[in-house]
Amino acid sequence: MQLRQLPTRRSFLLSATVAVVLAAALFLAGGLGLSPWSVSQSTPEASAGRGPATGADPLAADISTLQDRARRNPRDPVALGTLGLNYVQQAKITADPTYYPKAEEVLKRSLTLDSTDNFAAMGGMAALESARHNFSQGLDWAKRAVAVNPYNATLYGTLADAYTQLGRYSEAADAVQKMVDLKPGTPSLARASYAAELRGNTTTARTDMQRALQSAGSPADQAFARYYLSEMAFNNGDAHQALTDAEQGLRAVPNDAPLLQIKARAEAALGKNTEALTDLARAGQRLPLPEYVLQLGELYQSLGRTKEADQQYDIFRAEQKLFAANGVTLDSDAALFEADHGDHKQALALARKSLQSRPFLDSQDALAWALHTNGQDEEALTASNKALALGTRNALFHYHRGMIQQSLGNTDAARDDLTKALTINPHFNPLHAPKAQAALKAG
Template identity: 70%
Template sequence: MTTFLRRNPKYRRPLLSAAVATALGAGLFLAGGLGLAPWPAGRSDRHEAPPTEQGAHATGADPLSTGITALQAHLRQTPTDAVALGTLGLNYVQQAKSTADPTYYPKAEAVLKRSLAVEPADNFTAMGGMAALEAGRHRFGQARDWARRALAVNPYNSSLYGTLADAYTQLGRYSEAADAVQRMVDLKPGTPSLARASYVAELRGDTATARTDMRRALQDAGGPADQAFARYYLSELAFNSGDPAAALTEADAGLRAAPSYTALLQARARAEAALGKTDAAVTDLTRAVERVPLPEYVLQLGELYQSLGRTWEADQQYQIFRAEQELFTRNGVTPDADAALFEADHGSPVKALVIARRGIKSRPFLDSHDALAWALHVNGHDREALAESDRALALGTRNALFHYHRAMIHRALGDTASAHRDLTRALALNPRFSPLHAPKARAALTAVARGN
């Protein structure tokens, strides 16, 4: 079993010069520019940090926007400063995540390429920026390659190992991801590295270790934003384990530390909906969408409305989701699991399968296998769907939605015993895993138990 608690070795090379860090705000490179943590707030797309306005609203200032403005002014005077260009590119990537505005990705690519043109050999800042950019665009093979190039220049940068770990995870190379996380922890044990260690454990179904590592991440938090970040994922772990009351407690604690940490509103809304506090859930999700209109927030709000019979409001959110997917695609982001599941559940089964097949090529991760399985199922290809569903659960991940999907595939194939087993498992893991699908799972379990 992988451990993430080895002794932290002495740094043999500085990450960035003090002058650069002071003048250019390059601390974003170490903490935020490459992503504070491994995944976002979403039901299936969890490879990068949640867009939380973590520097801005958690502390009452907006250092990211301020840093971008300062870098732009600096580059007007010194347009060939490779480190400034690389840092600006990283900041643009982070701004895309923080605002759910993918138009920052082309801007990031332009300045990162300028940085690499000025300094192509030892420019680990721009190489790391390219890795973060490609991860943001769901091009994980390219993200892995850029992270490797950056680490060849600076093998003592823990954030680069985090980016490499994220890429390996999304490429389905879980042992290599765990090794990269171990190296990250060795170099710099703290919130970003311990959060990734938690995710490694969660993927293999070891939720106890995942919680322990995330508690350590909370203990090591350097400020309100890091505290809120750790609380968010503790809330997620509690919710996914079928304990919405604990999830709500964690989300509330995080919001006390950082009242404007948007991802916590989404987490609190999930818990509230599971606890029957649907008015509060709608209020919190609406606030989250108004702050940061992430597609996964929009989709969650739409499905909550649909579960409440508020069809018109649900359709409005689904229209917004489609528009956002088009915007992301136009700016170079490859649609994958969320887009495929949306089409399978609310749109075109044929389109769902096209998206899912394309997504599995660039991101052969567990979520992508599940999305492909569900897309195949709604198109009537249940034998192939079952193989993909088995791949989604191959690591032992405790995911109620995955088990629900596999149950319905088994049922379509006439295997009622296996359907009963997976439905029971899904509802044991989290009886209120989705306002739409959990009731369907309960109804299906009743029908299967009656022999229907």
């Protein structure tokens, strides 16, 4: 029988210093924010936009302290590794990708000083590469970190996130189960919920997320769990429940950006467009994520306010350029945007590149839609089938396949998918849901 590798003495010393930061930063950079329902997405995040509403920013204060410590002792791998993790976390919280090059620089310096037992810096590199959508590299670093410290639950979260985004779903499920076994709590139960949701098991997914909420030890964790409960309700067509969950989360953390965003989507579904526009704008001001900008643009467009929509689309393009300039691989979001609002050829190029680096369900769907907009529907149908192969309940995926089937002249199949899309969520997108309804009436 092969003995399980135990952490070294130095690993335990590192654990005492960086465990809290590691858990926070790696969970923030995890795959939940890259899920098909958060447009991550991948990745992956847990507390983005959930800094304190008032007072000093504790993460910024920690960064300043660690910077001073690293200047006084530039050969301190723990300080450098923890600083790198904090940079990754700050990038997620602020949606500022310029922190990624800073994180890479200090994490590599940390690993130069200690490349053997430095699981914190290895985990930091895993989080960084996943945050930049370089999932193969993220997986390699996560494996190295787990080999050094196989009893750190958070590291199995990074492993699961990378496996998920690489389309290795069984291995991801095994890593999630290991994480739950080691430390059942909000981070591990949330990932278990996501694994069930990917397979279309929404009952188990909601149960696991309710358990994550019950395990929440802080207002930020409560807001995180409430956000995903709200999103699951919205994605399954229950806008009233989605609004309730979002409002309950906002009582825990007022002005929380993800909760404002999902609240806005529920409000739009319920015809409360003025409130939806206000909340989406607030979410974007709090956390300027491209997905929020795009959702606001599409809501404006659905209301006939094309000038405001075009302004948001210009901002989206600028943000994509900023992310790319700081090492983030553009993938399904950028491809779908170009397919719907821009250059169809560029959409296809982005989608093909995305599939190479991130062979996840989202990438298959984006490739399918990009192929469709370029008139390549036979190949599009193959990709669309792959996007739905796990049984995921995703209205947008079914809408895309329905429109592809319609273009191929497969009338019955088109009707089935379009009906399924609207059955799952009749308000899945302010632009595409009406098109699905129109296509069914015309067919």
